[in-house]
Amino acid sequence: MKEDYNILIAGVGGQGNLVCGRVLSEAARLKDLHPVIGETFGASRRGGTVLTHLRISNHERGPLIPKGRANLLLGMEPLEALRASIEYAGKQTVAVVSTARVETPESLSDAAEYPPTDKIIEAISSICGEVIAIDPVEALEKSGGLRLLNSYLLGAISVLKGVPISKDDIRESIRRTLQNPDLNLATFDLGVTDALKLSR
Amino acid sequence: MDDDTSPRLMSGNEAMARGALEAGVGFCTSYPGTPSTGIAEYIMSRAESIGIHAEWSVNEKVALEAAAGASWAGIPSLCSMKSLGLNVASDSLLSMNLSESGDGGFVIIVGDDPRGHSTSTEQDSRFYAKAALLPLLEPSGYQEAKDSVAYAFDISRKYKVPVIIRSTTRLSHSRGLVNLCPIDIHDFPRPLKMKENLFNVPDPHLARRDLRIKIRKISEAFDKSTFNRLRVKKEAELLTIASGICQKYAEEAMEEIGVENTGTLGLVTTHPLPKKVVAKAIKRAQNILFLEETDPFVEDAIRSFSTELISVSCKFHGKQNDLVPAHGEINTDLAIQGAQKALGLKFSRLDEKEEKIRESARKLLIRRPLTFCAGCTHRNVYWAVRKVKQRLGGKLFVAGDIGCYSLGVFYDEAISTLFSMGSGIGIASGLGQLHSFGLDSRIAAVAGDSTFLHACIPALINAKHKNANVTLMILDNSTTAMTGFQKHPGEEDQPEGQRMVSIEKIVQAIDPDFYAVGDAADLSSTIALIHSTVRKDGLNVLLFKSICRLEEQRMGESYTEQGRVYIDSDACHGESCKICAAQFGCVAIGWHDETARPIIYDHVCVRCGACVIVCPHDAIKQG
């Protein structure tokens, strides 16, 4: 590959953000590419913002995506997708964003107001070249709940063009990396179906 | 064992651990702490099959001493810890450095956490290498992280000094490709032969003099090291000198700034400086930009060294002249900015319109502070503290400590101090003596189980001995939860070959005036116990049996046997109350705007029932 490809996964602790990163980086390995993946730990399980930076190149890169240089933003939560896009997205960025909100302790206590989802998507659209907002709730109710959000979203991004890892690579990587691959793959396929509907 | 040596993705931590195993390490000690935990974890997962020793020591000082001991017996030894851990160990480090390390070699890995992602402070631990006159390596990538450990053992064995390797969060916690070598099963020389004269007296000053001579020789060895890479054509307009992960940022920045004539010097051996390499770099550049994590460590050393060189015409740029920040993490953007400023170029990443778009997007953002897990019993204890504080008219001061329960600073400021391991009870032992000065507040401290064993015992003895009026609450969830469930001596369930040390018996041996065991899962009794105890004079210790829900789930708990927790909409007072969602704040409780009633997220709820007690209107039910 000539140019680096940068994937940023933004979400909230406990959403399976790191697992997404693992799956994608192993998928890149299947293509003999050189992934470097930066994970934020510590906060990851305790409800804070979690960012995973995945940089795919043909040589070893630093673990952080430079500002504005994400090619793909995988937003597991709208507010976090917005936070990440302000720093790391640009006109070349395609954002796939789950619209399922995770409240913050302060939005629950009325100390702060969680902005309306359509306002968030609008703001992300003003920054990114393309935004696919996807509501996972219906599909996940069928498959096994919000725990499977990561596999669902991996399915959704697998239909995008220009990503250096293919759908088959990601499926294979899920098979190798995750416990309970069948359920995850079935959820992955739901993500594929829903994303295809949206992009049409 | 690991026969498969195909290249794979490894974190910097795993790579360094792997490097130690490949280099034949025989004795590994550590105390868990982000970002360094993964090093010892990797070694432990393989220790038994390779036949080596690896332990979570009770604290970093003991870890360092134990590993030094093994090294003196001829066994290659490794000790890993986080930045603040090296502070704990430094008491011994700064005197052991003057006695030679053992024949097997002794390597210390310290994980710094620039920006303090998971640390109560920001610290650059490299100054310990300078203070202790010890060699220091700063690998820049994953393969190098692995390879630098073998090199560190070589240097240690050759010069008989401990060698320090410094990693930072970004290297430790990111993953890249690493080529592996096989791990041989090592035979250690038998019988073990102890080194002699393991003390510095009566002439420590002479030992220090000798170490200085050694460090000069090591500087010459570093000049020959292939770890340091100078890439420069003729005279560069700008040359970066970078260490650690900043090497990667420097490379990318030089690609990005669009200036043709640039160069890079990547330094891995940063103390002592490889003087010839540095001198060569200085001579080939008009401008030099230093890039390193946290303090201007390399920068200061090179600025000072340059005064020894004749006719230096290049300009130095870095943290000392504010072109690069000396706080927080460095990244490619900061490297680009620094480079552009050094060359007098105009820096702007975005045009005005794009700045404006981001500015208005930013206005939508709200913070997302960290919080306790659903059903975490620490939340219960702090909820109880809040209630007791209210009853005492705010006159309760709680000193905090290091662990998951540190999050108490964000939970209604339930704890008022947060510094180093064991500092809570230490501070409280001082405050608890101020009642004769007219202090009218009750004094308490919290500590976790692992933290208690690590650093609280001397302070607790002090509190008893000095007759302080203090209540220590030990939140015992039987694991080192913050860093990922490492075993510690206080747990009943011990791995083979290790024995339990009872926290309760230690406390009782100190003989507090009042001692009781509480159940932090039971919110009502917790409030009552804290309320009655903190008002008692003398030394009080409450041992709260606590539950880490993550650990519980890791062990396979699914909660399906307990009844589901739900809201009785008719009984609930809605917006006018909102105590459960807004004040208690369990993350499994959300708020449904349309109905103005809370919702319980069943996939997150652990059915602990705490919120049932919290609700003043009996509107949360279980069953």
Ligand code: SF4
């Ligand atoms: S605490 Fe009870 S009454 Fe108050 S909002 Fe929550 S459920 Fe309703």
Ligand code: SF4
């Ligand atoms: S029972 Fe209540 S306090 Fe316990 S986890 Fe569920 S919602 Fe949270």
